[in-house]
Amino acid sequence: MFDFFRKKPKTDTAAPESAPVTDAPVAPEPAPGPEPVAAEPAPAPAPLQEVAQPQEKPKVSWTDRLKAGLAKTRDTLGKNLAGLFGGGQIDEDLYDELETVLLTADMGVEATTTLLKNVRDRVSLRGLKDASELRLALKEALQDLIQPLEQPLVITPQKPFILMVAGVNGAGKTTSIGKLAKYFQGQGHNVLLAAGDTFRAAAREQLVVWGQRNGVQVIAQESGDAAAVAFDAVNAAKARGCDVIIVDTAGRLPTQLHLMEEIKKVKRVVQKADPTGPHEIMLVIDANTGQNAVSQVKAFDDALGLTGLVLTKLDGTAKGGVIAAIAKQRPVPLRFIGVGETIDDLRPFVAKDYIDALFD
Numbered sequence: 001m002f003d004f005f006r007k008k009p010k011t012d013t014a015a016p017e018s019a020p021v022t023d024a025p026v027a028p029e030p031a032p033g034p035e036p037v038a039a040e041p042a043p044a045p046a047p048l049q050e051v052a053q054p055q056e057k058p059k060v061s062w063t064d065r066l067k068a069g070l071a072k073t074r075d076t077l078g079k080n081l082a083g084l085f086g087g088g089q090i091d092e093d094l095y096d097e098l099e100t101v102l103l104t105a106d107m108g109v110e111a112t113t114t115l116l117k118n119v120r121d122r123v124s125l126r127g128l129k130d131a132s133e134l135r136l137a138l139k140e141a142l143q144d145l146i147q148p149l150e151q152p153l154v155i156t157p158q159k160p161f162i163l164m165v166a167g168v169n170g171a172g173k174t175t176s177i178g179k180l181a182k183y184f185q186g187q188g189h190n191v192l193l194a195a196g197d198t199f200r201a202a203a204r205e206q207l208v209v210w211g212q213r214n215g216v217q218v219i220a221q222e223s224g225d226a227a228a229v230a231f232d233a234v235n236a237a238k239a240r241g242c243d244v245i246i247v248d249t250a251g252r253l254p255t256q257l258h259l260m261e262e263i264k265k266v267k268r269v270v271q272k273a274d275p276t277g278p279h280e281i282m283l284v285i286d287a288n289t290g291q292n293a294v295s296q297v298k299a300f301d302d303a304l305g306l307t308g309l310v311l312t313k314l315d316g317t318a319k320g321g322v323i324a325a326i327a328k329q330r331p332v333p334l335r336f337i338g339v340g341e342t343i344d345d346l347r348p349f350v351a352k353d354y355i356d357a358l359f360d
Helices: 062-069 071-084 092-104 109-126 131-149 173-186 201-214 226-240 257-273 291-304 322-329 351-359
Strands: 161-167 191-194 217-219 244-248 280-286 308-312 334-338 346-348
Touching: 071 092, 092 109, 092 131, 109 131, 109 322, 131 322, 131 351, 161 173, 161 226, 161 257, 161 291, 173 191, 173 201, 173 244, 173 308, 173 334, 173 346, 191 201, 191 226, 201 217, 217 226, 226 244, 226 257, 257 291, 280 291, 291 322, 308 322
Parallel strands: 161 244, 161 280, 191 217, 191 244, 280 308, 308 334
Antiparallel strands: 334 346
16 A cells, blocks of 8 residues: 555656556546637737937028028019019009019118119010019119129238127127127137127127137126227237137117217227227117118117128018118118027128029
8 A cells, every 4th residue: 555655766868668567546537628729820020110319400501591581572573573574564553563562671762773774674675574583683672772882801910809889778789799700700700709789788798699609718797888898808918919809888768879989989998009999880670670770770880880781681571682782872781690599590792692592
């Protein structure tokens, strides 16, 4: 009875030819049941979808940005011109309609009159008959009118080159100064900023921020007048060997005579600090103001003797034709135009690029 507890002999690892017989009872065979169903193979995993990787935005050329910026003006001018140039004969009714279109684009009465005379002369000289031929004649007339404004700013070897910036509140003066600093740095110049808008603490702080973005030093005072800041800044630029100093001034309306006198004082003080300066007196104007921009140019030019203009916010207005009005009434060189908010959206004015963007 104790056979059951005996140790089983060790077996070789190799499988025996036949199963050994044991004294243990044999278990009965299980009752037959349903045939086992083979499990279906697991479906193959779906191929991994490639995840789109973030891509850098394609760089947009300045020409494309200019076209986009002038879209509102082009829509106003171009759609109306398309109807005029669609066909038919050139007659007085057509000239009357063209005059209305040009005035709608805010080119002003004087510029519009000049353009119409120029177009008439070209039509007569070339013997043009069809209205579709008028398009090229108008582009050429506009080119002749505004071409004199295309005078790029040249930094003289005089160090420091003193750039004094004026403008009414809200024209984008301080922002334009920050963009100008970046532009001059791109040309390899060492730049210093003077926060001369002492009336508005926000303007001073904004200029300091622009200076930090561009890695440019800013001369600012908690109190004091703009002339004192300008005087200290010019002397600091000399001591530090800076190539360019940009002097901000307080925003003011041309009708505020006491403030216009103050900005004249800033110019006189700059001249005391450096008898050769300021080398450029630039006015920043907002394209949205239309014909009022022409009035600003006249007033500041009479007070300061402007040498250049910056026209901002062309992307937000249908009044881009104001350039023609400036060219006719007070042709101060248009140094830069702005069509956006980024730091690279301020570029030198090129008449042909402007006209192509306006018509094409």
